[in-house]
Amino acid sequence: MTGKLFKDFSIFSAILILIILAAIFGILYVYASDAIHTFGFDFLTTSSWQPGEDDDGGVFGGYIPIVGTLLATAIAMIIAVPIAMGIAIFLTEVAFPVLIKPVSIAIELLAAIPSIIYGMWGLFYFAPIIQHTFGGSGVGLLTAGIVLAIMIVPFMSAITKDAMNTTPSVLKESAYAMGATKFEVIKDVIMPYSKTAIIGSVILALGRALGETMAVAFLIGSIMKLPSKITDPTTSIPVLLANNFSEAQDLELSSMFYLALILFAVSFIIISFAKFYFLGRRR
Amino acid sequence: MNKRFLINKIVLILSTVAATVGLIFLFWILGTLFMKGLATMNWSIFTNDLVDGGIRNLLVGQFMMAIIATVIAVPIGAMAGIYLREYSNNNKLAFFVRNLSDIMMSAPSIIIGVFVYAIYVDRVGHFAGWGGVIALAIMMLPIVVSTTDNMLSLVPKELREAGIALGGSKHKIIMQIIVKAAKVGLMTGILLSFARIIGETAPLLFTSANSQFLTFNLNDQFPSLTVSIYNLATYPDQASKDLAWAASFVLTVVVLIINLGGRYLTRNKHK
Numbered sequence A: 001m002t003g004k005l006f007k008d009f010s011i012f013s014a015i016l017i018l019i020i021l022a023a024i025f026g027i028l029y030v031y032a033s034d035a036i037h038t039f040g041f042d043f044l045t046t047s048s049w050q051p052g053e054d055d056d057g058g059v060f061g062g063y064i065p066i067v068g069t070l071l072a073t074a075i076a077m078i079i080a081v082p083i084a085m086g087i088a089i090f091l092t093e094v095a096f097p098v099l100i101k102p103v104s105i106a107i108e109l110l111a112a113i114p115s116i117i118y119g120m121w122g123l124f125y126f127a128p129i130i131q132h133t134f135g136g137s138g139v140g141l142l143t144a145g146i147v148l149a150i151m152i153v154p155f156m157s158a159i160t161k162d163a164m165n166t167t168p169s170v171l172k173e174s175a176y177a178m179g180a181t182k183f184e185v186i187k188d189v190i191m192p193y194s195k196t197a198i199i200g201s202v203i204l205a206l207g208r209a210l211g212e213t214m215a216v217a218f219l220i221g222s223i224m225k226l227p228s229k230i231t232d233p234t235t236s237i238p239v240l241l242a243n244n245f246s247e248a249q250d251l252e253l254s255s256m257f258y259l260a261l262i263l264f265a266v267s268f269i270i271i272s273f274a275k276f277y278f279l280g281r282r283r
Numbered sequence B: 001m002n003k004r005f006l007i008n009k010i011v012l013i014l015s016t017v018a019a020t021v022g023l024i025f026l027f028w029i030l031g032t033l034f035m036k037g038l039a040t041m042n043w044s045i046f047t048n049d050l051v052d053g054g055i056r057n058l059l060v061g062q063f064m065m066a067i068i069a070t071v072i073a074v075p076i077g078a079m080a081g082i083y084l085r086e087y088s089n090n091n092k093l094a095f096f097v098r099n100l101s102d103i104m105m106s107a108p109s110i111i112i113g114v115f116v117y118a119i120y121v122d123r124v125g126h127f128a129g130w131g132g133v134i135a136l137a138i139m140m141l142p143i144v145v146s147t148t149d150n151m152l153s154l155v156p157k158e159l160r161e162a163g164i165a166l167g168g169s170k171h172k173i174i175m176q177i178i179v180k181a182a183k184v185g186l187m188t189g190i191l192l193s194f195a196r197i198i199g200e201t202a203p204l205l206f207t208s209a210n211s212q213f214l215t216f217n218l219n220d221q222f223p224s225l226t227v228s229i230y231n232l233a234t235y236p237d238q239a240s241k242d243l244a245w246a247a248s249f250v251l252t253v254v255v256l257i258i259n260l261g262g263r264y265l266t267r268n269k270h271k
Helices: A002-045 A063-094 A097-112 A115-134 A141-165 A169-177 A182-211 A237-247 A250-278 B003-040 B056-087 B092-105 B109-124 B129-153 B157-165 B170-181 B183-198 B225-234 B238-270
Strands: A049-051 A058-060
Touching: A002 A058, A002 A063, A002 A250, A002 B056, A002 B092, A002 B109, A002 B129, A002 B170, A049 A250, A058 A250, A063 A097, A063 A141, A063 A182, A063 A237, A063 A250, A063 B003, A097 A141, A097 B003, A097 B183, A097 B238, A115 A141, A115 B003, A115 B225, A115 B238, A141 A182, A141 B003, A169 A182, A182 A250, A182 B003, A182 B109, A237 A250, A237 B109, A250 B092, A250 B109, B003 B238, B056 B092, B056 B129, B056 B170, B056 B183, B056 B225, B092 B129, B109 B129, B129 B183, B157 B170, B170 B183, B183 B238, B225 B238
Parallel strands: none
Antiparallel strands: A049 A058
């Protein structure tokens, strides 16, 4: 009898996960439906965010936060991918053995630091440097992108390093025995062997950067304006939600849910893609 | 020098430079955090609440929400993990649960906040601590599922067979043999996932919001360390900024200690 109860509870728990995930999609859609019916897909290309008279109606479009999210993520990925690959190569093939363990642990610990810490550091230490170098207010796309990059580097390099380490040493040793240089071993043995896992880790990091809220909230400027140059302040979907969600009402609130639904759907697709095509199905 | 060796040198130097740049930035962050944190730290912040310029109520609030979320998420997540590994025989349901739970683990945390706002805060009509607890529990659930699934897969098949040979019923074998064998790994997984939710800000912003006072009433707005850091850092006065640094320092030390503790547990296991 207890055995049956135990089993039923375990099945219920497993199904609960599916229910929660479905409920997230469902609830976001229900709350967003006002905005979806009013604006349809034009929402994606409308750049105005104007509440109507007496908070009634108004015109809302997601173009600016969507563009801001994509640009900040793009800057972060352009910076983070080479650095993370460099760190991973350094840790697997270049570093002295005594260095490998402490540096690896340090990187994994840095991946555990809450993102709000990165954001605050960026605001007080990094934004002034950007301001000094490029002028402007110091906060904006570039600052947000760079700090976002710093934040995802530990995560990306930890997974990439693990993937590179799975290359059997027999393969590497054979290549070295043939007279291959370290670079050739990396390019022709390690990379082909761990390619899919590395691409998977990059895509996972991309998903993480897209949805990152706190590190970006301090640094992107939170202004509903399209950036005309890379140092301009703008906003992103998570930042708009973080700052304006609690004051929004009616159609504006519904538009916020629409943005949340878009963000959730996009990251869902990106993460599933990374999982199924590159990281292999877990058994 | 041969061209091949030249390319090799260049690439290895570039990778060392990339690693150095990355590491410099990372240690720069930790360095300033510790310097700033130690400079602004002062024991009185642990005995005062936010309203008097301290963080006592914030620490209590943050820990209380994270601990209650853990109490909710661990049994459900662990049971789901047990289903996946021990009961499902890798059927279709297990395939969906396993992969969708992994995807949920990487979902943006602010989305969880928006979701809980809709299902809870909007219903009761005001921000409340339970909202924060639900949001953190939802964040933690998939991590616990995946940890349990992975840790149980490491338990050797012979232990299960020995249990069956002794005539134990399935749930007794699971609870008294398999889970016991995987205990250390499970503890580590729970510690690491606790470390992850204790530093979360985004899911709390519009669920539990924040409070200046010490409270244990989860039906009311609830104090949060991370939300307070976000607010304090953007206030213009220096005292608020200093408190934000001190609070960040405390938060980071807590997260790092829990992480190192988790590592220490598994290290002993392999010896």
